[in-house]
Amino acid sequence: MLPPPRPDRRPTLRRWLTVALVAILFALGGLGMLVLIDDQSGMVATAIGLVLSLVVLGVVVPVFLWLDRFEREPTGMLVFALLWGACIATLGAAALNNLGSVLIDPMLATHPSAATWVAPVVEESMKGLGPLLLLFFRRREVDGVLDGMVYAGLSAAGFAAVEDVVYLASGYAHSGEHGLLSTFLVRVVMSPFAHPMFTVCTGIGIGIAATTQHRRLRFLAPFAGWCCAVTLHGIWNLGALLPQHGWLVFYLLLQLPLFVAFVTLIVLARKHEATLISRELGEYVDAGQLSAAEVVMLSSIKERRYAMAWAGQHGGVEAQDEMREMQDAASELAMVRARIDRGDRSAPVIESEEHLLQIVSVLRVRFLDSALYRYYDDRGMTAR
Incomplete structure (x- = not known):
């Protein structure tokens, strides 16, 4: 009598190899961002920024988990979205934003207009790419608009937390406690949901694409959502170019x-x-x-x-x-x-x-x- 066939372990092996490769990718991206921030602002400022940026995660992430209460998404996919925004989207956006600034004016390391014209396109593309990959590889798990919003929001939350580390560390390194406090008030207290608000538009498009039976809409919906995200992001960034009094009016009339x-x-x-x-x-x-x-x-x-x-x-x-x-x-x-x-x-x-x-x-x-x-x-x- 022939022995029973050996179980095929290849699917399990492939799954663990994929997890390992993704974990390594995230680790390298996170390490790259830490090195970049440390090089710009120093170890002490980076550590302070890391601690204070946890407030953003503590406020924003529970909101999207609350949104996910009825039909809970797989934990691995939620973690993927968050880490994509924190480790991959931030590093990619930093490189592409710098490249955009150089293309605008090679004489300036950071061109002021890049925040309005380059950053929204680059950052919304990088943040939205993670949820888009989930749609492509795990389509069965994306059941509608709300799922797209959750994945996009978590990606944006990870991105916002790391970006806040950059600004908080820079504020402390250049202006001490006063710079740290003003940056904390503007970015963490007054606008912790800024990035999620933009990227949720892309998530809505992804959710529509996951459920529609119209082939064209599968491509047009994410693109339309991305366009909305870029537009809102660009308008929001215009406020940063205004003087203090003008920025407060802009905040009250538009951002709030x-x-x-x-x-x-x-x-x-x-x-x-x-x-x-x-x-x-x-x-x-x-x-x-x-x-x-x-x-x-x-x-x-x-x-x-x-x-x-x-x-x-x-x-x-x-x-x-x-x-x-x-x-x-x-x-x-x-x-x-x-x-x-x-x-x-x-x-x-x-x-x-x-x-x-x-x-x-x-x-x-x-x-x-x-x-x-x-x-x-x-x-x-x-x-x-």
Whole structure:
């Protein structure tokens, strides 16, 4: 009798080799930026800048993770987007911005007009390239506009944090504590979301490209989003050329309303995803694969938190883990169902729907007819 065939380890080997190569690339990019900043401002100034720039990550990253609560993206892809912005986009932008300044005026190392005409094009291209690579290589994981916004926002957050290190270190090196404080107030306190606001436009285009069935729109949407990002970035940078009084007026009349619009956009985007989950999962109610009460829970962050807490109190860690897995699988199922409704009935999509339905069907059994669900009339849509 022949021995069973040896398992093919090549896919696993390729995956780990890819991870290793990407990690090395990020490490070299991050090291290159640290060397560049240290050469310009010194070790002490660089260290101070690194510490203070963490405030940006501490404020901006949680916002995009909050945006990603319903259908959580793979951790590896989120980390990739953040590190791309911090390690690769910054180093590439530094080189290309310097090249642009030299082309404008070879006599000046940094030309003032480069901030308006060169930097927006270069930086938005570099920041947007990371999420675009994710769309190209991991298309199945990009389920819509919100996913594109999350990946683009994290890439921009990484970029902003490292760029702030450059400016904070330079401010301290050239003007001491006064320069450090003024730079911190302008870049970290008053405009931590500047870069994410621009690059989210590219992310919206990427999200549209991931879901549309129109071939032309797959190319035009990211380009249109990139154009919006470059335009907003250029207008924002014009404010830096104004005198102090003019800059404050510019900030109040343009930059602050732009931030309010950005906050409104991300809140509406998350509400839209909740509506989408409710609508798509509702299609399984008539078939008896889900109850209306379950759909209410799965399409509400508040009810999801309640369900997690209830599962933990009544079933311990095991039940809590099962509830979390059920919620994640149901969210992914809704996104797959949305693909089917848009006309994508390819074999992998149909197989994914069947697989996710099976997971949800198994996990939901433990919680059926329990006090977990607080919505109970005939259609399960009225609170007790």
